Amino acid sequence: MEEMRCIGCGSIIQSEDNKKPGFIPQSKLDSEETDIVCRRCFRLKNYNEVTPLEITKDDYFNIISEIGNHNALIVKIIDLFDIEGSLIPQIQKLTNHNDLIIVANKRDLLPKLVKETKIIHHLKKILKDNNLIVEDIYLMSALKNHNIDEVFNKITKKAHGRDIYIVGATNVGKSTFVNALLKSRAGTIKDVITVSSLAGTTLDLIKIPLGRNFIIDTPGLVNDNQITHYLSPKALKIVTPKKEIKPKGFQLDSSQTLFMGGLARIDFISGPKTSFICYVSEFMKIHRTKLEKADELYSSHLGTLLTPPFNKDELFPLKAHNFNIRSIGKSDIVLPGLGFVTVTGNVKVKVHVRVNTIPYVRAAII
Ligand SMILES: Nc1nc2c(ncn2[C@@H]2O[C@H](COP(=O)(O)OP(=O)(O)OP(=O)(O)O)[C@@H](O)[C@H]2O)c(=O)[nH]1
Ligand SMILES: [Mg+2]
Numbered sequence: 001m002e003e004m005r006c007i008g009c010g011s012i013i014q015s016e017d018n019k020k021p022g023f024i025p026q027s028k029l030d031s032e033e034t035d036i037v038c039r040r041c042f043r044l045k046n047y048n049e050v051t052p053l054e055i056t057k058d059d060y061f062n063i064i065s066e067i068g069n070h071n072a073l074i075v076k077i078i079d080l081f082d083i084e085g086s087l088i089p090q091i092q093k094l095t096n097h098n099d100l101i102i103v104a105n106k107r108d109l110l111p112k113l114v115k116e117t118k119i120i121h122h123l124k125k126i127l128k129d130n131n132l133i134v135e136d137i138y139l140m141s142a143l144k145n146h147n148i149d150e151v152f153n154k155i156t157k158k159a160h161g162r163d164i165y166i167v168g169a170t171n172v173g174k175s176t177f178v179n180a181l182l183k184s185r186a187g188t189i190k191d192v193i194t195v196s197s198l199a200g201t202t203l204d205l206i207k208i209p210l211g212r213n214f215i216i217d218t219p220g221l222v223n224d225n226q227i228t229h230y231l232s233p234k235a236l237k238i239v240t241p242k243k244e245i246k247p248k249g250f251q252l253d254s255s256q257t258l259f260m261g262g263l264a265r266i267d268f269i270s271g272p273k274t275s276f277i278c279y280v281s282e283f284m285k286i287h288r289t290k291l292e293k294a295d296e297l298y299s300s301h302l303g304t305l306l307t308p309p310f311n312k313d314e315l316f317p318l319k320a321h322n323f324n325i326r327s328i329g330k331s332d333i334v335l336p337g338l339g340f341v342t343v344t345g346n347v348k349v350k351v352h353v354r355v356n357t358i359p360y361v362r363a364a365i366i
Helices: 026-031 039-047 057-069 116-129 148-159 174-186 233-239 291-301
Strands: 073-079 099-105 136-139 164-168 206-210 213-217 248-252 256-260 264-270 274-280 286-290 318-325 330-335 339-344 347-354 360-363
Touching (some): 073 148, 174 213, 256 274, 264 291, 286 291
Parallel strands (some): 073 099
Antiparallel strands (some): 206 213, 318 347, 330 339, 330 360
16 A cells, blocks of 8 residues: 655654654544645644654755656755755755756845846856856745746746756745645645745655646755754744835944844944945844943843843854955845845944854845
8 A cells, every 4th residue: 555645744644653753643544534634734734833843964865865866857945035044055966966946935025126137146146156057047936926837837848847846945935835836736725735934844755746747845954054943933933024124224333233133243343324224024123232332232131132032042152254345336244044234335344143154245136
């Protein structure tokens, strides 16, 4: 008999161990007819209740490297709000150099003003810096159903009858994309695959026949560089924007500091008075203070005035990086996973972010 799989997360259905993926009580299993969902997916979908269960990095690499045995098209989803955290440069090697297409998701979060050509230009540079060779790059919003059909048509054309694997880091929207395709192509009404703001929702391959070939949803790689991986659900709600990011501007003199909650800090070391335009979640609390008071504020008010973090578990040391920005135009200081801050002209800044996340400066995308 063919093994049964949970349609929500891809796990093999079992009734032996309720701590392992795919668990469903035997009594329920006997009464169930089609489209079985495991208890974890049932609780997530119906009560938004999280049962922590992560696949290990080894499991992930085993599942993904299996793709390398097939002649397939790899569609790698990137989160436009955390490009670096969701890049996974090793994906090309892991999938045995099958053809690779990049789809940058969550376009709805970036201001409409941002030109697509600028985003693509920026992505191309990052991909090149990471030695990734890609067939094409598309932008979409899986959640807002923006560009879904266009992306589907393009990837099916490129697939030439091969199966299409949807891969990427956790939380980039792989399952949301496959659900959107099912709605638009197969006429399903509800989300078939479980999606959530939790990292590691999909646990195994989910193979879906669509048109001439299969589309296969895959688990995401939990990436140590993704700041969101270290935050509690409460903090995640603050850090993750829900809609188009609206800029918040601060006129700063040098020797002033901006705190993004207690998660990041930008010290304006030197340069003429200028505006720091913050593109972060609408819920993020931004504090301005004098540079000379910043250390004291951080040590005495972290977790109270400066939140998130909210509790000891999500405390992590910040590491400082110096940038001497020389530009006749605008530059973005990118705080991976949190957003970016646009400055104009020549400014010297010190950027403090969580160790393991690397901030950087790019030509402004707006
Ligand atoms: N704003 C926005 N949010 C999105 C978009 N696509 C997905 N999301 C949200 O991102 C979160 C993760 O979505 P999933 O589809 O579960 O992500 P995934 O890549 O399948 O994650 P794993 O299965 O954990 O690897 C959910 O809260 C989605 O609602 C999008 O286009 N825009
Ligand atoms: Mg998923």
